[in-house]
Amino acid sequence: MTPPGSDLGRTGLTAVLGLLAAWEVLGRLDLSMFVPPVSEVAVAWWRLLGDGTLSRAAASSLVSLVKGFVPAAVLGVVVGLGMGRFRTVRYVLDGWVNALMSAPLSALVPILIALFGIRDTVVAATVFLFSFFVIVVNTLTGVRGTDRALVEMARVFGAGEAALFRRIYLPAALPAIMLGVRLGAVQAVKGMVVGEMLISLVGLGERLIYYGNTFLITELYAVIVSVLLLALLASQLAQAADRALVRWK
Amino acid sequence: MARVTAAPAPVPIVVEGVSKAFGAVQALLDVHVRVGAGEFLGLIGPSGCGKTTLLKTIAGLVRADAGRVTVGGRTVAGPGRECSVVFQDFALLPWATAQRNVEFGLLLRGAPGAERAATARRVIAKVGLAGFEDAYPSQLSGGMQQRVGLARALAVNPQVLLLDEPFASIDEQTRRLFQDDLLRLWSEERKTVLLVTHSMEEAVYLADRVVVLSPRPGRVHAVLDVPLPRPRESSDVRATAEFAGLVDGLWKILRKLQ
Numbered sequence: 001m002t003p004p005g006s007d008l009g010r011t012g013l014t015a016v017l018g019l020l021a022a023w024e025v026l027g028r029l030d031l032s033m034f035v036p037p038v039s040e041v042a043v044a045w046w047r048l049l050g051d052g053t054l055s056r057a058a059a060s061s062l063v064s065l066v067k068g069f070v071p072a073a074v075l076g077v078v079v080g081l082g083m084g085r086f087r088t089v090r091y092v093l094d095g096w097v098n099a100l101m102s103a104p105l106s107a108l109v110p111i112l113i114a115l116f117g118i119r120d121t122v123v124a125a126t127v128f129l130f131s132f133f134v135i136v137v138n139t140l141t142g143v144r145g146t147d148r149a150l151v152e153m154a155r156v157f158g159a160g161e162a163a164l165f166r167r168i169y170l171p172a173a174l175p176a177i178m179l180g181v182r183l184g185a186v187q188a189v190k191g192m193v194v195g196e197m198l199i200s201l202v203g204l205g206e207r208l209i210y211y212g213n214t215f216l217i218t219e220l221y222a223v224i225v226s227v228l229l230l231a232l233l234a235s236q237l238a239q240a241a242d243r244a245l246v247r248w249k
Numbered sequence: 250m251a252r253v254t255a256a257p258a259p260v261p262i263v264v265e266g267v268s269k270a271f272g273a274v275q276a277l278l279d280v281h282v283r284v285g286a287g288e289f290l291g292l293i294g295p296s297g298c299g300k301t302t303l304l305k306t307i308a309g310l311v312r313a314d315a316g317r318v319t320v321g322g323r324t325v326a327g328p329g330r331e332c333s334v335v336f337q338d339f340a341l342l343p344w345a346t347a348q349r350n351v352e353f354g355l356l357l358r359g360a361p362g363a364e365r366a367a368t369a370r371r372v373i374a375k376v377g378l379a380g381f382e383d384a385y386p387s388q389l390s391g392g393m394q395q396r397v398g399l400a401r402a403l404a405v406n407p408q409v410l411l412l413d414e415p416f417a418s419i420d421e422q423t424r425r426l427f428q429d430d431l432l433r434l435w436s437e438e439r440k441t442v443l444l445v446t447h448s449m450e451e452a453v454y455l456a457d458r459v460v461v462l463s464p465r466p467g468r469v470h471a472v473l474d475v476p477l478p479r480p481r482e483s484s485d486v487r488a489t490a491e492f493a494g495l496v497d498g499l500w501k502i503l504r505k506l507q
Contacts, residue, residue, distance in 0.1 A: 147340070149336055149338055149340040150340055150342065152305075152310055152334075152336075152340070153334070153336060153340040154353075154357065155310060155328050156308055156309075156310065156328050156332070156333070156334045156354075157328070157333075157353065157354040157357040157358060157405065158328055158330070158357050158358055159357050163357055167353075167356075167357070168342075171342070171344050172344075174344070246344075248343060248344040248345075248385050248387075
């Protein structure tokens with residue numbers, strides 16, 4: 001990340017402001033009802049925030065996000081460590097992980113609905129599916145990339161399997177794990193929106209569908225902006241955790 | 250428990266008929282070596298002759314296909330408390346400070362926290378790194394990193410020190426100073442030392458005897474005595490005709506093996 005005062009930060013800010021200005025001009029030209037001026041979107045966003053619509057939807061979304069992402073991160077790291085360390089586990093799971101990582105996971109949401117019913121649990125499950133595999137694969141890569149010399153060194157000093165895990169493999173894989181968590185956090189927001197749109201019951205995703213179907217385009221943009229902000233926030237949080245945990249890099 | 254008090258008496262290493270193959274490659278064949286208690290033995294040979302494999306077999310990291318290794322009478326079946334290893338590429342934990350790296354062996358051997366910290370601090374000072382306790386490996390030069398590696402090996406107070414080409418990735422000037430420090434430390438606390446190296450000068454300068462391994466399959470080809478007087482570290486041993494003669498003798502043996 002660049003400090004806000006730096007040249008790079010200023011360039012980035014200029015680019016964003018330019019984009020917003022272009023959007024405003026385009027909207028004012030009134031070319032299409034699907035491109036409202038950004039100022040109107042901002043007003044709508046403020047109004048929806050004020051009357052509680054956005055905060056209610058965002059709160060519901062955040063709960064699903066946490067309920068899906070936290071288990072995905074914990075389990076993803078555990079499964080990734082297991083696959084990285086034990087050949088049998090890797091052989092059994094490798095095909096599944098690779099297939100499901102590249103598969104369009106939205107296709108599984110109908111199955112989740114059949115399993116859980118039309119409930120917010122489906123959203124949490126979608127979040128889990130979207131973020132789990134990238135965390136597994138990154139953890140696995142991190143463990144596999146552990147310097148052999150460090151393992152031998154630890155063994156010379158008497159490390160058993162448990163000590164190797166805790167003292168060598170886990171810290172060695174930590175940068176890769178944190179990268180996986182960051183990518184996973186962004187995926188989790190995608191999963192959240194996809195899940196909510198498909199069940200159309202709760203959260204920001206439901207608002208997207210509702211405003212889309214009712215042609216309230218300005219409100220629709222206000223929700224889209226909220227989703228973008230949420231994704232940005234998730235990524236920034238994960239990055240902060242990364243910096244706090246991997247200080248030695 | 251790891252007692253880190255008085256230096257334990259050095260113990261001999263006995264390698265009897267050790268053979269080791271990796272797949273189709275015969276790395277070691279019927280190797281017999283004896284390192285006396287407190288002796289400094291050099292192990293030299295062409296690249297790929299199994300020097301490092303022999304060292305790892307003694308350390309308990311590699312299991313021999315045939316033969317037996319004993320360290321201080323104990324048959325080696327895995328890593329034991331008698332041996333410490335200094336690694337060629339240092340093998341330092343990049344996420345830990347010098348202090349934590351030096352404590353690492355003590356930590357794995359179950360020494361309590363206060364004792365670990367005190368011992369590590371003392372050994373770090375001994376290898377000339379006082380003041381660098383909180384530096385991460387990436388902030389240290391190669392020579393300093395290997396000093397951390399040596400301190401880590403010494404911190405557990407081993408009876409046997411196994412050095413696997415410890416100076417190979419260190420520049421010449423730093424290497425010479427480091428070699429002298431190693432000799433000084435060795436004369437202070439006699440340990441049995443096995444040094445794997447590919448430098449003839451280094452082997453002659455440091456060791457009491459030099460064992461020459463032949464290329465694949467590795468077996469003992471020759472043993473050269475180094476009768477140079479000690480201490481060598483403060484004298485100009487390298488400039489003597491005797492030193493040059495010994496290095497030349499070693500070269501004559503090695504040349505025929507290439």
